[in-house]
Amino acid sequence: MSTVLVIGAGGVSSVCVHKMAMNADIFSSIHLASRTKSKCDAIAASVKERTGVDVATYEIDAEEVPAMVNLIRKVQPSLVVNLALPYQDLPIMDACLEAGVSYLDTANYEPKDEAKFEYHWQWAYHDRFKEAGLMALLGSGFDPGVTSVFTMWLKKHKLKTIRQLDILDCNGGDHGQAFATNFNPEINIREVTAPARHWENGEFVETPAMGKKVEFDFEGVGPKNMYMMYHEELESLAKFNPEMERARFWMTFGDEYIKHLTVLQNVGMTRIDPIKYKGKEIIPLQFLAAVLPKPETLGETTKGNTNIGVIATGEALDGSGEKTFYINNICSHEAAYEETGNQAVSYTTGVPAMIGSAMMVTGKWSGDGVFNMEQMDPDPFMDMLNEHGLPWQVKELDGPVDF
Template identity: 40%
Template sequence: MKKNVLIIGAGGVAKVAAHKCAQHNDILGDICIASRSQGKCELIIESVREKGSLKNEGGRLYSRQIDALDIPATSRLIEETGSQIVINLGTSFVNMSVLQACLATGAAYIDTAIHEEPDKICEQPPWYANYEWKYLDACQEKGLTAILGIGFDPGVVNAYCTYAVKHYFDSVDSIDIMDVNAGDHGKYFATNFDPEINFREFTGQVWTWIDRQWVAKPIHSEKQIYDFPTVGEQTIYLTGHDELHSLSKNIDANHIRFWMGFSDHYINCFTILKNIGLLSEQPVMTAEGLEVVPLKVVKACLPDPASLAPGYTGKTCIGNLVKGKKDGKDREIFIYNTCDHAECYQEVGSQGISYTAGVPPVAAAILIAQGLWDVQRMVNVEELDPDPLIKLLDTIGLPTQVQEK
């Protein structure tokens, strides 16, 4: 049984994960939070103690400073802390470094998004083949458990795909993953997670899976209105997203698409920033001779997503609309979760977007610790048995519902 968890990162998602690990430290053991800023880690620890999240009050909860791009230093940290499970919640730029440190030490690896390089966006699909999947053989040979993309989307929605195939369908025609945030943070303009990562998802072309092949479309060129449970009618746009890059390989379906909700105000602000070049990841020179990356400047000017939590109202709804056949008849279901921003803040001091992303990797860590998901190889979530995950999420804050259409 694996124990002791190292959380890398100290943003909003890491804060949620720390609370949830603390709530289950009787299973997970000691918890170390490490980031470039140890001060941010200490603020998370203070929040965990204030909320009384530690189940075993005698359990160890502490912090360390780390540059996760430094593979030897990260390897030493894993060994020094005795961590057998690493939850990588830093920026996706550090995925490959943390994965290599886990390979060097034998610690199980968990992340929530595909690796990215700072100077590249919207790479050729399947994106996982450019980075993570190059380590498939190494993980197999080492017997290393590496679970990729286990946030909510990607992550839980991947499990929803397998769950639908396992329990509801004989064959699947289409899967439409839909993510809407019907909440209100009260700011003029802000993103609910790292602005740099958020904008990079939408500044290139959309790669989507249609008729069992990759199709490129302009961003925000297709939209529809869908009537969601709890949050009602919302406008959603066809976009590219992480989970499509593994689902296209692992799920037998003709079409797999990802849709995200955006308000008209968001689209207007985004379009202006993009069209004047402020969302570019490429450096430019100012008149004063300073080299700056426009996207990083925009990020510095926008609110920290973690700061949005107080006063955030409304709910999120994320789910999969799955169409196919069962016993020779057409079938259509919507399998989903709704999350309340105010309730998340009351429990862990974070908003719902961070909550939906931060709870699933802890669920994965618990399943690894219990041996249910300790598969000793690299996998995407849809390659695992979805039942233990969905059952566990039902009890720790992210219950699943199924709507027969």
């Protein structure tokens, strides 16, 4: 039985808090804080209606470390769950260290002025968390998060080594909007427009954004165009699986999304450097994010499935030569909305955030320092995926993927 403090009040947070409330035997007291308290109150009202559980709410600027420290000391949680923006990771980690509490997030730190997704800023906190006797768990979402756990489960149960790895993220949902992102618009567009990078022969190889496209037939969705891009779990997967020859990340985008994004990029609306407008400085991408539909409002209209998984090729554990396995989850937007009031993109991140939190507060995952998902035993996490709405399946393929 543990007290948790969740920071952030978007769709992922909504799912995570709902799922925590559904597991009151693990999370005895749930506290929710964000810059906009009304968003926290709306989530708390939904949780109360659906589960009968009370959630305490607060207003907080997560970048103000002293205020965060005061809130943590007031709530006295055993864990702070950071579901705010990646820019806020480091100040929240600073606050956790000062207040003496463990930490979890779903996305690695990114500076505001550069679309640079790297772990080194947070890995640098390892000694401080270790000396404090605290644990920080990084990237407990789906990708990163579940995709890393999938990979390590295959390495534990199916493959002695992994030679090639491909992460496939498909959102087959249709929300009926001309252009909208399924998670935070600012982060989504920064990711998509950044140069693609993949791991090959001991180093990262950079290629133009959206420069490589292939079609793949996703179960539960159908054929979709997917584009190679950079995603942060490639960095940690390469670090903890040094034998890998190649690792790539793929995400599906529809033609309409690509068309709108291309126009927005061409006219400068995806820029992250400030410009002057009527005597004031604004950042075009932040303005664009403000006028786009909020991801948490898309749940009711989004229909279809997501399909996210990994394909790994390597030496079989049983000595039978090289084998290829595909492990994935298919999640229904409609089912996610019925259960939590949020669409499946939020659901597939919010549920793993709850599970990672459960791993920490129950002691199934433990340690002093900063850890990635790859360093933990995948089995109890995989069991909870099956139990809490994200069942997975694994099958052997005829051979390595050729794309």
